[in-house]
Structure formats: C-alpha cells, structure tokens
Amino acid sequence: MSRPAPVAEDAARADKERLADAVRQVSAVRGRSLRRSVLVGFALLAAVIVMFGVSLSFGDMVMPIGKVVATLFGGGDGGSQFVVLELRLPRALLAILVGAGFGLSGAVFQTVLRNPLASPDLIGISAGASAVAVTAALLFQVSGLALSASALTGSLLAGAAIYLLAWRQGIAGQRLVLVGIGVGMGLSSLVWYVMARSEVTDAQEAFRWLAGSLNGRSWGQVWPLLVALGVLVPLTVLAAHALRPLQLGDDAAAGLGAKVEGGRLALLGCATALAGVATAAAGPVGFVAFVAAPIARRLVPGRGAALPQAALTGALLVLVADFAAQHALPSVQLPVGVVTSIIGAPYLLLLLARANRVGGGG
Amino acid sequence: MSGPALLAKEKPSGGGKEARRKRSRPVLALGLLAALAVLFLTVVASLAIGSGDVPFRDVVDGVLDPDVSVKGQLIVQEVRIPRTVAGLLAGAALGLAGTVMQGVARNPLADPQLLGINAGASVAVVCSITLLGFTVATQFIWFGFLGALLAALLVYGVGSLGREGATPVKLALAGAATSAVLTSVTSAILLQDRGSYDQFRFWQLGALTARSSEVLWQVSPFIAAGVVLALALGPQLNALSLGDDLARGLGQRVGTIRMVSALAVVILCGAATVVAGPIGFVGLAVPHAARLITGPDYRWVLPYSMVLAPVMLLVADIVGRVIARPGEVQVGVITAAIGCIPFIWLVRRRKLVEL
Numbered sequence: 001m002s003r004p005a006p007v008a009e010d011a012a013r014a015d016k017e018r019l020a021d022a023v024r025q026v027s028a029v030r031g032r033s034l035r036r037s038v039l040v041g042f043a044l045l046a047a048v049i050v051m052f053g054v055s056l057s058f059g060d061m062v063m064p065i066g067k068v069v070a071t072l073f074g075g076g077d078g079g080s081q082f083v084v085l086e087l088r089l090p091r092a093l094l095a096i097l098v099g100a101g102f103g104l105s106g107a108v109f110q111t112v113l114r115n116p117l118a119s120p121d122l123i124g125i126s127a128g129a130s131a132v133a134v135t136a137a138l139l140f141q142v143s144g145l146a147l148s149a150s151a152l153t154g155s156l157l158a159g160a161a162i163y164l165l166a167w168r169q170g171i172a173g174q175r176l177v178l179v180g181i182g183v184g185m186g187l188s189s190l191v192w193y194v195m196a197r198s199e200v201t202d203a204q205e206a207f208r209w210l211a212g213s214l215n216g217r218s219w220g221q222v223w224p225l226l227v228a229l230g231v232l233v234p235l236t237v238l239a240a241h242a243l244r245p246l247q248l249g250d251d252a253a254a255g256l257g258a259k260v261e262g263g264r265l266a267l268l269g270c271a272t273a274l275a276g277v278a279t280a281a282a283g284p285v286g287f288v289a290f291v292a293a294p295i296a297r298r299l300v301p302g303r304g305a306a307l308p309q310a311a312l313t314g315a316l317l318v319l320v321a322d323f324a325a326q327h328a329l330p331s332v333q334l335p336v337g338v339v340t341s342i343i344g345a346p347y348l349l350l351l352l353a354r355a356n357r358v359g360g361g362g
Numbered sequence: 363m364s365g366p367a368l369l370a371k372e373k374p375s376g377g378g379k380e381a382r383r384k385r386s387r388p389v390l391a392l393g394l395l396a397a398l399a400v401l402f403l404t405v406v407a408s409l410a411i412g413s414g415d416v417p418f419r420d421v422v423d424g425v426l427d428p429d430v431s432v433k434g435q436l437i438v439q440e441v442r443i444p445r446t447v448a449g450l451l452a453g454a455a456l457g458l459a460g461t462v463m464q465g466v467a468r469n470p471l472a473d474p475q476l477l478g479i480n481a482g483a484s485v486a487v488v489c490s491i492t493l494l495g496f497t498v499a500t501q502f503i504w505f506g507f508l509g510a511l512l513a514a515l516l517v518y519g520v521g522s523l524g525r526e527g528a529t530p531v532k533l534a535l536a537g538a539a540t541s542a543v544l545t546s547v548t549s550a551i552l553l554q555d556r557g558s559y560d561q562f563r564f565w566q567l568g569a570l571t572a573r574s575s576e577v578l579w580q581v582s583p584f585i586a587a588g589v590v591l592a593l594a595l596g597p598q599l600n601a602l603s604l605g606d607d608l609a610r611g612l613g614q615r616v617g618t619i620r621m622v623s624a625l626a627v628v629i630l631c632g633a634a635t636v637v638a639g640p641i642g643f644v645g646l647a648v649p650h651a652a653r654l655i656t657g658p659d660y661r662w663v664l665p666y667s668m669v670l671a672p673v674m675l676l677v678a679d680i681v682g683r684v685i686a687r688p689g690e691v692q693v694g695v696i697t698a699a700i701g702c703i704p705f706i707w708l709v710r711r712r713k714l715v716e717l
Contacts, residue, residue: 345543
C-alpha cells in the first residue's frame, strides 16, 4: 500500500506480461502434449508391430522376416505356412488382443475410480471370471464359446457383487479396492476347491490356464475375442465421453451436467466385460491391467486417461512377456502370467512405497 | 499397566465402552474357562463326527484305550486324532499370529493370509520339496519360517515406509501384490512337475489332513515357543496401541517389541502353514471376535484368541466333513467362505484407517 505509484504500475505491467507468457506457455504445452500423445501412440503401435514380427519369425525354427511376410500373404511352403499361420500367428494376435483388452480395462477402472490400485485383476474381477470359468470347465465340461461366455458372466457377476458390497452412499475407490480383495480371495478359494475335486489331468489344465497362458492357443480363442473386442471397444469409447467430466470429481462433473452415476456404471460395465473376455481367452494374466495404464500415463503426461496408449501398452507388454515366457529359459515354457506377475508385482510395491513417501498412499 | 486408562483411550463408541469397562477380571477369567469348555466340546465333536460313521463307544475307546483291530477305533487313532491335533495347533498359531499382527501394526485387517505371509511360507516349502527333494518337516519347516520372514519383512517394509506408517490399505495391497507374485512363482515351479502339483492342490486349500503325526510332533515345539512369546506380549501390545510416542513415554522399547512380535508372528505363521497349508481369515476374524468379548486389553485378547481360533478352525473342518458327504470340503475353503463376511464388514466400517 505504501509503495510509490510508478513501482505499482511496473508491477502491474509485469504481471500482465507474465500472464500472457503463461497463456502462451499453456497453449504451447497443450499443442506439444497433443503432438506427444499422437507421437507416443504411433511409437507404441510401431513397437507392437515390430514385436509382432519378431514373435512370428522367432522360435524353434527361425524364419527370415521376408519369408514370414510372404507366408502371411499366401506364399511359402507347407511347413512354414503351418508354423506361421497355425502356430505363431494366432498366438501373437491373441497376445495383442488380450493385452489391449486388459490395458483398456485397467485404464478405465483406474480413471473412473480415481485410484491407481483399482484394476480388475487386483479387485477380484478376474478372479470372478476364473471362478465361473473353471467351475464350468471342470464340473460341467463346458468348452469353447460357452466357456468364454461363462468367464464373461463370472466377471460381470463379480463386478456387480463388488460394486454393491462397496456401495455406501456412493463408491469410494479405496473401499471398493479392499472389498474387491476380500471377494477375490473368497473366489479363488472356490477355484482351488473345484480343482481339488476334479481329475488331476483336468485340474492341471485348469491350473495352467489360471496362471495366464498363451501356450497352445489357436484360432478358436482368437475369433471370439476379436468379435467381443469389436463390440466392447467402440462401446467403451462411446462411454468414455463421460470419463472426462468424471475426472474432475463427482460434484464438478454433476455441475457440468454429466450423469455421474450412469456414466460411471456404463464405463465400469464395459471395462468389466473387457477384463472378462480377455480372461476367457488367456486366463487371468496377472498385472497387465494394473501396469498398462500407469505406463501409458507416464508416457503421455497430462492427457488424462490415455485410453488408446494404455491399450497399446498392454498389447506390447503381453507380446514381450509371452516372448520371454517362451524363450527365456531353454526347454521350459512358462505361462505368460508368471512373467507379467514377476514384472508387475514389484511395480505395485514400488508404487505403494512411493505413494507412502509422498504421503498419499492410503 | 493401568487397565482403566488403557480402556478409556480406545475408540469404541458409546455404550460399548461402558459395557467393556464393567467386565472385571474374574468375569473375563470365567469367560476364558467357558471358552475352554467350548473348545473341549469342539474337540470331542471333531473326534466323533466324520465322513464315515463311527459309534461313539468306539470313539471313546479309540482315544483312551485304542484297539486297532476295530475299524472305528483305528480311524479315530489314525485319522481323527492327528486331524484334531492339527486343528488345535494351527488354530492356536493362527489366532495368536493374527492378534499380534493386528496389535503391532495397529491394523484391523492384518491376517497372515491377507498380508502374504502364508504365501511366503508356501512358496519356500514348495521350493524345498520340489527343488531340493526334502520330505521331512524338520527340513522344510526352516524354509517355511524363512519364507514367512522374508514375506513379512517385504510387506511390512513396503507398507510402512514414509510418514503415514503402515495403514491398513497399504498393508493389504502390499500383501495382495506379494501373494500374487509368490503364487506365480509357485505355479511356475509346480507346472513343471505333475507329482508335486497333485499333492499341492490339496495342501493349497488348507487342510488338516495333509500332514502325518510325525510332522505334528516336529512342529509342536515351535508352536509352543511362538505361543509363549505371543502370550507374553500382552502388556507391550497394550502400550503400543496408544501409539509409538506414548508407548516410549511409558518406558517401552518400541523397536524391541516390534522385533519380538515379528519373531512370534513368523514362527507361528510358518508352523501353521507347515501343519495345515495356507489358511486365511482365521487370524483376521478371531481377534475381532475375542475383542468383542474382552474389550481392547491384549492381555485378555491374546488368550481368548488362542482358545477361540481352534474352535473356529475345528468347527469349519467338521462342517467340511459333513457338508458334501461322501466327499469332504477342505477347511480352508470353509474359512475363506465364512471369513469374507467379517472382512467385508470391517472394510465397510467408516473409520477403518484410524484404528
């Protein structure tokens, strides 16, 4: 107050300039971040394609990429056609589809519930899919499409149960996560029980599936998943229009005219179904849904949910993990879920430790 | 330790606090005797009820004066007595371990299964059986302890870094993550080996029938040591429940208490896992049930938990024997199915983080 007038005027001018500067910076950052988002998207896509090529050409019989491409377009001899088209192609495609499904599902869950820990594999939704699918397969000898349908049903049932159990004048991310952990533990003991009751060979098969495996998968698993994703991904994108206001918090979103509860339910429904169909195809591949979205968000900061990038990250992750699972140890074919869990769980621990340091972990 | 001051400090709401204060020492002691009586009846039921019918006369003779040429007495001697003893040992261990964990971490959600400690013991036992070819409990029990210890250190370490300390949510999540990765490792090992898998799938459920009576003999000294350690921790846990600073003010060595508690928990969890496999929710539910009876004084919660947990485990086991006749449902399935309910109830309670 007691300052001389000229100084105040200077200060005001400096303020104005700083403001203009800030506006310029923000728009520059926005442009840059949009460019970055697109760029990262393409980079991820390129990485997926490269990895796809690698997994088609590498194996017991290493095949030059030119021959792989020729075989894909109908050329090649009978042997390479069998290896590429019947063995490697469905497996690699399945890795991409499963990864994309889990990645997208995890991104939606984490964004809608505003909690990095709320991913379908941690909160019991994959466990629901597993429980119903394993029960159907072992006790009722269900297979093929009906098995996929039962996994989908299981995930939706578990999702609904968790949502209702966690409901208490609204849904809090933390409560939902803990309820989900409890429900998941109950469900997995059901799975173990069903497995203990059945023939050892069947149980062994189910056990392999539960570890999350792409071993021996064929076109029979690819087509249903492709169709399901063809339906669910557009639905998720449609529902994701509701996602952006939700990120501002419930009150703000309601103030902006968003139908908070409806939009959230639609999105969670889509994401639950995505996790369900992915689980049906490859089993509950651990931690892909959990880590894909945070990696994508790290790659494109400030772009919100980054759904396409999360899906691509998931796809890349499963491709790489499955490649490692096949070739890391000589003569041992690990299930892909073992590899993703060994990568993913330490990341979860790291996240918890870091969140603790910042003080917002709980 | 002044009891009333401690009770007043605890947070139960309204009428409950008054009701808890009035419970005097003789009443609690009588209650403990009643609990022991219930435990005795449970043990009798566990000896008398099974998937096959054995006349009660043979049950009594089978325990007191066995004549192994009679089929019923042989069953009692060879199957039901070891099974019941396993229930007593594992139950007492899990109940005490859960109570100590909840006390030392000030965490209502602490449970050996939820915090990944059982998974640590399991993976170590499985490794030692399949990779090193161990078959005798005295060999692999040490691996069980080691696995439990490492998992406990990891989960508690990750969960308690930083200012907030170990909140229930962080510990539960760290436990879930640790369990997931350890289970993956177990799967990877077992998928290579059909023979071990066939045994493991029963053991993984948590069963009281999985181990022979020699194993029970070998494990019981460890459980006895764990029980003594845990029961002696009552006053210290009371002090800790006031918070670290106040506990220090009362002259307690907080670090030492935590170390002794961890030792007790690891011994008890490791031994229980060797006896019965990973069994969840007993260590979670029983201390809460005990606290409903005794109020927050750990000097009473601990013995009550030790008596009530075998009751829960044996009752679950008995239910499992009769529910799906002629087959059986393993006890871990029953405890998980029942135990989900108090867990979800606890989670839904509003002021969870503040305990």
